[in-house]
Amino acid sequence: MKYIGQILIILVALIISWNGLATMINPQWMAEWFSQSPDGMHGISTLRAFFGGAMSAVGLSLLISVIKKEGKYALAAVLFLILVTIGRLVSLAMDAPNFSDGYAFHLVTYPIGPLVLLCLLIVGLRLMKKTNHNNGYK
Numbered sequence: 001m002k003y004i005g006q007i008l009i010i011l012v013a014l015i016i017s018w019n020g021l022a023t024m025i026n027p028q029w030m031a032e033w034f035s036q037s038p039d040g041m042h043g044i045s046t047l048r049a050f051f052g053g054a055m056s057a058v059g060l061s062l063l064i065s066v067i068k069k070e071g072k073y074a075l076a077a078v079l080f081l082i083l084v085t086i087g088r089l090v091s092l093a094m095d096a097p098n099f100s101d102g103y104a105f106h107l108v109t110y111p112i113g114p115l116v117l118l119c120l121l122i123v124g125l126r127l128m129k130k131t132n133h134n135n136g137y138k
Helices: 002-025 027-033 040-068 071-094 102-109 112-131
Strands: none
Touching: 002 027, 002 040, 002 071, 002 112, 027 040, 040 071, 040 112, 071 112
16 A cells, blocks of 8 residues: 555656646746746746746655655645645636636636646555554654
């Protein structure tokens, strides 16, 4: 069970880190993926630094959590995914989509991604804590 927990946490870490590193390497592609249009070098630099840097840091904190066997390093990722999910739900409520077009489908399904990652992360952390109770995982 410990290894399943580690695999789940590492999977979430890789997905989040990949998004961050992809934004640092190719911010234009990620801007299009997330329907953003950065203005000039300042906009691209902001995407790389704030979006790419933050996501990479969150992913790395998960890897540190697995390596050091301490759940406290995963707290940033848990909070990050909770707030991303809340942001998507707020957008669903406030942007009042027209359900006759395809936009509504995307708006409704967007909260599912971060919510699935959050669930995988919580299950992974619980499995790690349960199986490492006597091995010092905190």
